[in-house]
Amino acid sequence: MATGRSTQHNPNPAAGTRRSRGRGIPDATVARLPLYLRALTALSERSVPTVSSEELAAAAGVNSAKLRKDFSYLGSYGTRGVGYDVEYLVYQISRELGLTQDWPVVIVGIGNLGHALANYGGFASRGFRVAALLDADPATTGNVVAGLPVRHTDEMEEIIRSERVSIGVITTPPGAAQQVCDRLVAAGVTSILNFAPTVLNVPDGVDVRKVDLSIELQILAFHEQRKAGDEYRDEDEAADADAEVPSAPAAAVVSTAGRAVEPGRGHGNERGQEYEEAAG
Amino acid sequence: MATGRSTQHNPNPAAGTRRSRGRGIPDATVARLPLYLRALTALSERSVPTVSSEELAAAAGVNSAKLRKDFSYLGSYGTRGVGYDVEYLVYQISRELGLTQDWPVVIVGIGNLGHALANYGGFASRGFRVAALLDADPATTGNVVAGLPVRHTDEMEEIIRSERVSIGVITTPPGAAQQVCDRLVAAGVTSILNFAPTVLNVPDGVDVRKVDLSIELQILAFHEQRKAGDEYRDEDEAADADAEVPSAPAAAVVSTAGRAVEPGRGHGNERGQEYEEAAG
């Protein structure tokens, strides 16, 4: 869901594969494998030999049936009546996720967030190696962050090729993100983790995942508003909707008026557009 | 607002099983509204008066039919033959997301990541106000970060109550996350954005969203491995998979051997329909 390209729906089912026969592992399952892996690693550190699907599911915060079905896509790695062997499952999931090999990554844009990521220990702990830190600002290049020198983006292509980097992390301002993305892709990067609030345009074959703090907060705000609204009804806010809509055009007003018959549509808060400029 | 609205245009006769969601707006739609809002804000800054669903969908990186259906959950805010009024839609989405009001948030754990978030301008730009920065380490409390003093977690409950904070951001080490979460919830926080790689346990009524960099990278690695595996088969890895299994128990090894016979299940490298064309 977070990935830019869905690539799932082929209007032509000519392949004939009806079910999950020749198909790979469902995206939803792949997204949960790291969760299982984390829980299993914790068990492994405590030298727990086996776990049942029920226990592991609880640790991972999912339904046990879902967990079993997820594992069934990987193969039959459990033992009925006993459960799953922790070490073995750690290995299988690691292999399935491609964590048995080394993945060099570059981080582009060593500002506030780039600093934090560079210092993050969780990178190296799972086979992700920071191959380089890149920035366009001459004032920051040369600085040493987390033991690595910040190098200028002029060197991007060379580094990506020589280090065989296939994963890039973008932590530049939004205005530079697409441009940086294009350069990364042109240099050979085929997976991008984007922290900038921008919709990246990439060719087929390139995966983009985005981490957007602002979106997460807004989703929380939506539910928060709903919780608050359920307690005391918004009587005061429902009345004067149409009057205070900011610059509602004729067409839209008509549309609103036609709908004004139904109660509870508007919201009297006059600060309609408080939010001009996004980060820029 | 929920009540008055849902009574109106609901051509669906089977209202019994449907409408399970109290509000009516699907989660998937809610998750996209911030995306639309961002695109609309950009248009608004360029003084674009109206947009068609096609244009806006392109800007937001989604399907136009999906966008129209999403908007249909909010109401009929478009004009056929013309499109949507930008300013009006900005207002409607903002209101729907609850961004017309102020949301004070606290950030707990002012380390690398907490620093970055505190300095992030995108917070305030959408109605999210950092009410306080909290940390348990006496060495960091008292420091001024992004113009705000870091306060000790002893003050957490008092701050949350006095500032009416309902959203908390956790950027502590994973071991402290659950404990911090419990305190936040006990103090009145009902929405949590968790950056620590931990499964948080919360009572009903509390929303948790997680941002997990490690998981995102692992998902990218999975797809990356699949792409690489398509080019040249992973002969070396597939061959000695069993051999390198760390402490694989007898039962599990047998299970693996039995499965190795069937094609297409164990590894996901049989070139499915995803990522077809360009990938090279």
Next chain:
DNA sequence: CCATCTTTGTGCACGCGTTCACAAAGACAT
């Protein structure tokens, strides 16, 4: 006023993902 053109709003079908529920598989005791 009528014709045409554009674009919305949505009915519908389809496929993915989730969950239930249970037979089969294996451990373990006797």
Next chain:
DNA sequence: ATGTCTTTGTGAACGCGTGCACAAAGATGG
């Protein structure tokens, strides 16, 4: 070996999300 007990693996049903395709709505022009 046989029976019992635990837990897996999965068939099947269902709900949700997505995208197609089209009728209706409204703008626009004559």
